[in-house]
Amino acid sequence: MTGTPTEVDGAHRPAAPRKRADARRNEETLLAAAARVFVTSGVDAPVRDIAAAAGVGIGTIYRHFPTRxxxxxxxxxxxxxxxxxxxxxxxxxxxxxxxxxxxxxxxxxxxxxxxxxxxxxxxxxxxxxxxxxxxxxxxxxxxxxxxxxxxxxxxxxxxxxxxxxxxxxxxxxxxxxxxxxxxxxxxxxxxxxxxxxx
Amino acid sequence: MTGTPTEVDGAHRPAAPRKRADARRNEETLLAAAARVFVTSGVDAPVRDIAAAAGVGIGTIYRHFPTRxxxxxxxxxxxxxxxxxxxxxxxxxxxxxxxxxxxxxxxxxxxxxxxxxxxxxxxxxxxxxxxxxxxxxxxxxxxxxxxxxxxxxxxxxxxxxxxxxxxxxxxxxxxxxxxxxxxxxxxxxxxxxxxxxx
Amino acid sequence: MTGTPTEVDGAHRPAAPRKRADARRNEETLLAAAARVFVTSGVDAPVRDIAAAAGVGIGTIYRHFPTRxxxxxxxxxxxxxxxxxxxxxxxxxxxxxxxxxxxxxxxxxxxxxxxxxxxxxxxxxxxxxxxxxxxxxxxxxxxxxxxxxxxxxxxxxxxxxxxxxxxxxxxxxxxxxxxxxxxxxxxxxxxxxxxxxx
Amino acid sequence: MTGTPTEVDGAHRPAAPRKRADARRNEETLLAAAARVFVTSGVDAPVRDIAAAAGVGIGTIYRHFPTRxxxxxxxxxxxxxxxxxxxxxxxxxxxxxxxxxxxxxxxxxxxxxxxxxxxxxxxxxxxxxxxxxxxxxxxxxxxxxxxxxxxxxxxxxxxxxxxxxxxxxxxxxxxxxxxxxxxxxxxxxxxxxxxxxx
DNA sequence: GATGAATGAGTATTCATTCAT
DNA sequence: TATGAATGAATACTCATTCAT
The missing domain is CATH 1.10.357.10 (Tetracycline Repressor, domain 2)
Structure with a gap:
């Protein structure tokens, strides 16, 4: 995934909905992770910690949630x-x-x-x-x-x-x-x- | 000699707080400055700002007030x-x-x-x-x-x-x-x- | 998907260290700079000096080498x-x-x-x-x-x-x-x- | 003593020898204190610690021993x-x-x-x-x-x-x-x- | 879209040394 | 002479945020 977007997927159908599904799933994961981190470290937890907990890059956090x-x-x-x-x-x-x-x-x-x-x-x-x-x-x-x-x-x-x-x-x-x-x-x-x- | 004060001195006048006069004045200045800075920047204001406001070196702050x-x-x-x-x-x-x-x-x-x-x-x-x-x-x-x-x-x-x-x-x-x-x-x-x- | 590497990729080519190429090069630069600084200032040289010598930010040093x-x-x-x-x-x-x-x-x-x-x-x-x-x-x-x-x-x-x-x-x-x-x-x-x- | 030199002393006799005796005694005290501090904190001990141990002002250390x-x-x-x-x-x-x-x-x-x-x-x-x-x-x-x-x-x-x-x-x-x-x-x-x- | 490498501002604290009193 | 108040240089380290790949 990291550097190799799944071109295969986009091949069959309109990419938009597909991606959206991915993105949504990703967002869920992210929210769950954030919630988990918030419990232990508070809502001020370092962004990096949240990203790590979500198994996601920092940039992804910022893309989905520009602001804390x-x-x-x-x-x-x-x-x-x-x-x-x-x-x-x-x-x-x-x-x-x-x-x-x-x-x-x-x-x-x-x-x-x-x-x-x-x-x-x-x-x-x-x-x-x-x-x-x-x-x-x-x-x-x-x-x-x-x-x-x-x-x-x-x-x-x-x-x-x-x-x-x-x-x-x-x-x-x-x-x-x-x-x-x-x-x-x-x-x-x-x-x-x-x-x-x- | 710090440990062997010439009791003779203290007998006549309040000789003790000689140097203190300066220091005390300084401390007043410092407190006033701190109060001023606290108003605008809160009690978390950087030590350096307080020192600057008081027109003294950082070390002076620490000498008088080891802890914030x-x-x-x-x-x-x-x-x-x-x-x-x-x-x-x-x-x-x-x-x-x-x-x-x-x-x-x-x-x-x-x-x-x-x-x-x-x-x-x-x-x-x-x-x-x-x-x-x-x-x-x-x-x-x-x-x-x-x-x-x-x-x-x-x-x-x-x-x-x-x-x-x-x-x-x-x-x-x-x-x-x-x-x-x-x-x-x-x-x-x-x-x-x-x-x-x- | 940090946690779920697309195994497919790794199969063909050494795709893994893609971004790493940059980072690795950077690390080399950094090590070279550090070595240079060590020669003149000793291994106790200020972190900032090393960063400067490498032409990178301080944070970069810490990212690559958490400890001196x-x-x-x-x-x-x-x-x-x-x-x-x-x-x-x-x-x-x-x-x-x-x-x-x-x-x-x-x-x-x-x-x-x-x-x-x-x-x-x-x-x-x-x-x-x-x-x-x-x-x-x-x-x-x-x-x-x-x-x-x-x-x-x-x-x-x-x-x-x-x-x-x-x-x-x-x-x-x-x-x-x-x-x-x-x-x-x-x-x-x-x-x-x-x-x-x- | 701190701020009130014993003018009485100098009154009777040539101050020089008298003072010297004082100074010498002072120096002994100081050396003893330094030796004590060196044992526990090493020869790099903060000047202030030594002065404190000797019951003497920092300036006195420097007067007697300009250099560490x-x-x-x-x-x-x-x-x-x-x-x-x-x-x-x-x-x-x-x-x-x-x-x-x-x-x-x-x-x-x-x-x-x-x-x-x-x-x-x-x-x-x-x-x-x-x-x-x-x-x-x-x-x-x-x-x-x-x-x-x-x-x-x-x-x-x-x-x-x-x-x-x-x-x-x-x-x-x-x-x-x-x-x-x-x-x-x-x-x-x-x-x-x-x-x-x- | 995702990644994560790079950036660098922001601060606390210690201590040798000087110098006015 | 002695005192000790004042000074301020010197440094480590964290973390939010950006952006090239």
């Missing part, structure tokens, strides 16, 4: 989507908007807390993470806003809570610590309790 | 001390333990929010920041604990709140963001409200 | 190998084991004496030279041992001479001196003479 | 002198010139082997050691030459042995190794044996 943020987004897309979709669902199935909000925040925290370094990346100002911020905001902010609005409308939480501030704050609370004493969930509990209308 | 943590601690010592001392004082002057706690947290947040990168350093696992962690914990944790205990004893807040978790959490919330939309204070408000005994 | 020892070994490998292989050969062609031993030591000394700083590195305790020591010991010690054994068996030299001590000692004798008056060979002669069974 | 070599020479002067004087003495008391030579070399080796790093410094090309070389050469070379001449005249050793080469070679052999397997004395034995007229 692109890669991170791709790796966690499913879970972010699931989290996003869980919002409206919870709103329907929960006993109250506030319960839905609390449950949803739990989901979000569970997600972040288990993604080594993700919260840190989310907080980073570094330009290479712009796309990551954008994606999270685009996808999750509306959900958070909807939940907040519903709870506020129901008079269950104090009005005027900014969904951006909430998301960002929760993200910050989830920044990992080596120190076992710290427990992000405990802090988030306080936040959730604090939102309630007294 | 030493420098950071020195730069913020006054404010940390003030914050630490404010705890008991607030407890006496405030209308209630919870009010004292809230006021103290405000002070802490004010401090952190205005120190670019400090919250980040506080959260860092890097060994070079160990002394920094230690200092903050040593100095502020007991204060936080005292305030929490008092408020809990007064039945104003839910019992069992871990001061370490609280400090760390608040620290995390204060990690700066370029995004103007984020406001750590708003989050901290929620936390404070959440601590209340409903 | 790796570089040194690579630079002198041919000569060390030749020296190692000369041992058995000399044993066969020489008039006596002692003659073979003496001739071999001459080769060794010739090698060391012309490699500025090498003897010094060989003597250094610094960890970064571990691989260098290991290589020399691995490759040359058995040869020295064989020669010593043969000569001892022939009753030509005093028994019980430790090959390690001999190698190390000769290495030390070859540590370069700016002073023209010193002549390592003269000292080695004495050592060789001293080994003889009187 | 000056300090080393001063520290070992007694022993070098003793070694130098032992030459002629041995020549008189020994059973033969060769025996005297061997005994003297033993003394020299004993000296070097117990002085951590000294042999290395002796071998160094660095300019700061020039005075060290000079002193050793000035003081010991004539002795070695005398012994060699006597032994050569007696027909006990091969003629034409260069005392400089011998001294330097023995020095090199004494360069310390962490590796316990190396034993300088064993090598020197061979050299001594090799000098004999067969």
């Amino acid at each position: 943020a692109d890669l991170i987004v791709a790796v966690y897309r499913h879970q972010v989507e699931a989290c996003a979709e869980a919002g409206p669902a919870l709103l329907e199935t929960s006993s109250s908007p506030h319960a839905a909000l609390a449950a949803w925040i739990d989901l979000f925290v569970d997600f972040l807390v288990t993604k080594h370094g993700l919260a840190g990346a989310l907080q980073s100002d570094h330009a290479s993470y712009d796309a990551l911020h954008a994606y999270f905001i685009d996808r999750l902010l509306p959900v958070a806003a909807q939940l907040l609005d519903a709870a506020a409308a129901a008079g269950e939480i104090r009005p005027g809570l900014d969904p951006y501030v909430l998301m960002r704050g929760i993200g910050n609370l989830c920044i990992a610590s080596t120190d076992e004493r710290y427990d992000a969930r405990r802090m988030v509990e306080l936040v959730v309790a604090g939102m309630r209308q007294q | 943590a030493d420098l950071i601690v020195a730069v913020y010592r006054h404010q940390v001390e003030a914050c630490a001392e404010a705890g008991p004082a607030l407890l006496e002057t405030s209308s209630s333990p919870h009010a004292a706690l809230a006021a103290w947290i405000d002070l802490f947040v004010d401090f952190l929010v205005t120190k670019h990168g400090l919250a980040g350093a506080l959260q860092s696992d890097h060994a070079s920041y160990d002394a920094l962690h230690a200092y903050f914990i040593d100095r502020l944790l007991p204060v936080a604990a005292q305030l929490l205990d008092a408020a809990a004893a007064a039945g104003e807040i839910r019992p069992g709140l871990d001061p370490y978790v609280l400090m760390r959490g608040i620290g995390n919330l204060c990690i700066a963001s370029t995004d103007e939309r984020y406001d750590a204070r708003r989050m901290v408000e929620l936390v404070v409200a959440g601590m209340r005994q409903q | 020892a790796d570089l040194i070994v690579a630079v002198y490998r041919h000569q060390v190998e030749a020296c190692a292989e000369a041992g058995p050969a000399l044993l066969e062609t020489s008039s006596s084991p002692h003659a073979a031993l003496a001739a071999w030591i001459d080769l060794f000394v010739d090698f060391l004496v012309t490699k500025h700083g090498l003897a010094g590195a060989l003597q250094s305790d610094h960890a970064s030279y571990d691989a260098l020591h290991a290589y020399f010991i691995d490759r040359l010690l058995p040869v020295a041992a064989q020669l010593l054994d043969a000569a001892a068996a022939a009753g030509e030299i005093r028994p019980g001479l430790d090959p390690y001590v001999l190698m190390r000692g000769i290495g030390n004798l070859c540590i370069a001196s700016t002073d023209e008056r010193y002549d390592a060979r003269r000292m080695v002669e004495l050592v060789v003479a001293g080994m003889r069974q009187q | 070599a000056d300090l080393i020479v001063a520290v070992y002067r007694h022993q070098v002198e003793a070694c130098a004087e032992a030459g002629p003495a041995l020549l008189e008391t020994s059973s033969s010139p060769h025996a005297a030579l061997a005994a003297w070399i033993d003394l020299f080796v004993d000296f070097l082997v117990t002085k951590h790093g000294l042999a290395g410094a002796l071998q160094s090309d660095h300019a700061s050691y020039d005075a060290l070389h000079a002193y050793f050469i000035d003081r010991l070379l004539p002795v070695a030459a005398q012994l060699l001449d006597a032994a050569a005249a007696a027909g006990e050793i091969r003629p034409g042995l260069d005392p400089y080469v011998l001294m330097r070679g023995i020095g090199n052999l004494c360069i310390a190794s962490t590796d316990e397997r190396y034993d300088a004395r064993r090598m020197v034995e061979l050299v001594v044996a090799g000098m004999r007229q067969q």
Whole structure:
């Protein structure tokens, strides 16, 4: 493969779909590898490590994911989507908007807390993470806003809570610590309790 | 002769800190410069930049502050001390333990929010920041604990709140963001409200 | 597909080392440059100097030779190998084991004496030279041992001479001196003479 | 003392002798400290360490011993002198010139082997050691030459042995190794044996 | 499309030596 | 004289990113 593209393949049929299949498979492999590396080394893992784990050249990573943020987004897309979709669902199935909000925040925290370094990346100002911020905001902010609005409308939480501030704050609370004493969930509990209308 | 000070000298006047005068002045300059650089580049600023800003050689930085943590601690010592001392004082002057706690947290947040990168350093696992962690914990944790205990004893807040978790959490919330939309204070408000005994 | 080489390729021609051609050439250049720099600045020459001499970036040096020892070994490998292989050969062609031993030591000394700083590195305790020591010991010690054994068996030299001590000692004798008056060979002669069974 | 010279002293008598006494005492302290530090850290020990061990400022070291070599020479002067004087003495008391030579070399080796790093410094090309070389050469070379001449005249050793080469070679052999397997004395034995007229 | 070789900016840290006090 | 503060040169090493093959 390395230096000898499989000309044979392209011979029979339109190369495009064929290649796409290859590329897609390749991308899957890559995402799986990245996910694996992220778990152990965090989302800041050296590009080379990820490439090695995927059995792929560095260039391939960059071709598929020009930015580290692109890669991170791709790796966690499913879970972010699931989290996003869980919002409206919870709103329907929960006993109250506030319960839905609390449950949803739990989901979000569970997600972040288990993604080594993700919260840190989310907080980073570094330009290479712009796309990551954008994606999270685009996808999750509306959900958070909807939940907040519903709870506020129901008079269950104090009005005027900014969904951006909430998301960002929760993200910050989830920044990992080596120190076992710290427990992000405990802090988030306080936040959730604090939102309630007294 | 270092080991055999001519006691005669010390008898008359404060002869001891003679050379020190220079060095002390220098250290002041250095701290001021460091503080300045920290504002713009964060507490992670390259040593060389700090030296340059102070108009001294790199070696001078290392002489006065062997570790970056030493420098950071020195730069913020006054404010940390003030914050630490404010705890008991607030407890006496405030209308209630919870009010004292809230006021103290405000002070802490004010401090952190205005120190670019400090919250980040506080959260860092890097060994070079160990002394920094230690200092903050040593100095502020007991204060936080005292305030929490008092408020809990007064039945104003839910019992069992871990001061370490609280400090760390608040620290995390204060990690700066370029995004103007984020406001750590708003989050901290929620936390404070959440601590209340409903 | 780093992990799944298309075996088909390798079947026809030496397709494998395609890219390698460049890299290999580069490595040659690098080794040549290093050798050149070693002559003038010794094997302790700054990495940057070597990179500059080779007209490559610093990173390239590290890619090819992660450790300074790796570089040194690579630079002198041919000569060390030749020296190692000369041992058995000399044993066969020489008039006596002692003659073979003496001739071999001459080769060794010739090698060391012309490699500025090498003897010094060989003597250094610094960890970064571990691989260098290991290589020399691995490759040359058995040869020295064989020669010593043969000569001892022939009753030509005093028994019980430790090959390690001999190698190390000769290495030390070859540590370069700016002073023209010193002549390592003269000292080695004495050592060789001293080994003889009187 | 540090900043307040004892003006009282100079008041009564000619300051010169007085000061000299002080200075001499100071120098003794300093030499003792240096010797102590040399044992553990070698003759390359940081100047600051030596100053600290002596309870003296760095400047004082430089005042008394402008060059590191000056300090080393001063520290070992007694022993070098003793070694130098032992030459002629041995020549008189020994059973033969060769025996005297061997005994003297033993003394020299004993000296070097117990002085951590000294042999290395002796071998160094660095300019700061020039005075060290000079002193050793000035003081010991004539002795070695005398012994060699006597032994050569007696027909006990091969003629034409260069005392400089011998001294330097023995020095090199004494360069310390962490590796316990190396034993300088064993090598020197061979050299001594090799000098004999067969 | 894939590969991976090359690049080189970015920093911490040590220590000999000088010189103002 | 002694002190010790200040200086700053000297270097190793990592890793993101580009681009020729």
